[in-house]
Amino acid sequence: MQFFGGSEISPSPPVPTASGNNAYMLYVFNRNGVCLLYREWNRPLKTLNSHQDHKLMFGLLFSLKSLTAKMDPTCVDKGNLGVPQLPGQGCSFHSFRTNTYKLTFMESPSGIKIILVTHPRTGDLRESLKYIYNLYVEYVVKNPLYSPGTPIRCQLFDTTVDQYVRGLG
């Protein structure tokens, strides 16, 4: 994929298989819990208003990370449950699957969390989330009109993400 600067995004995106839209929702949070982006492609049931929904999602991930790190059988040093950890440290869960959806999660050491909710049959999406992180860097971080820590209002970013996610197998 070529950008206006002519640079290649790396890692290069996984080859998309053309099977329509498998993704349901995408969330991007920053380290303070601010929801930077929420995209929805297929969500028939909405139970909460968007503010509560974002809080719930962020809270869920925060607790899951803490819990999975605590339950880690290979780690020698375990903090107490509930003690905040540094982003990216120790073991971190990357996805969970139910019978109706699969949620894939990626957190950068700078605290940017990317969550993609897809069809349960989807494969490993970690590379795809890394690619979306690269898109975030190119379109949002490098955008001088964007203030860090505020919700993203960049149409080009939205369209590129939509296009990419639509192509995911």
Next chain:
Amino acid sequence: MAPVAPRSGDAIFANVERVNAELFTLTYGAIVRQLLTDLEEVEEVNKQLDQMGYNIGVRLVDEFLAKSNVSRCVDFKETAEVIAKVGFKMFLGVTASVSNWDAEGTTCSIILEDNPLVDFVELPDTCQGLYYCNILSGVIRGALEMVSMKTEVTWLRDMLRGDDAFELQVKLLKQVPEEYPYKDDE
């Protein structure tokens, strides 16, 4: 799928889009000169350069993490090595070295033999208190703050003032872990 290994500074530098070094140096020089004209006080200019660097660092860290694939550094020693070997290489095209660790491992010096910002630069007598490359100290401070480390970055040696290399002292003040941001009753 096995996680991708972090890439070396050279590999990333070869892949990112680069800009002409002279254009970069001269643009930076123009910025400093303009700041000196606008603010007049050398101390103010130092502070402003540091603030600009901080704003850059806050955004730069995401690009760095995305392109270099490093995972969270285990301790501050690793952090300093990564900044010197991968970070400086990736953004400025020069490799720095790390030395002068103190006993607790919280303070170190990053030494730059070669600095593209100062090509063709000479400080006049009226600007003797100026830290010409102060933007770099702001960048490091801003970037590290986004990865939960509060640091203090100061210049120990400055080639524009007659020393033989550029030496930055980076001191880790504290690690700030993530707190759950929502209050329970909201």
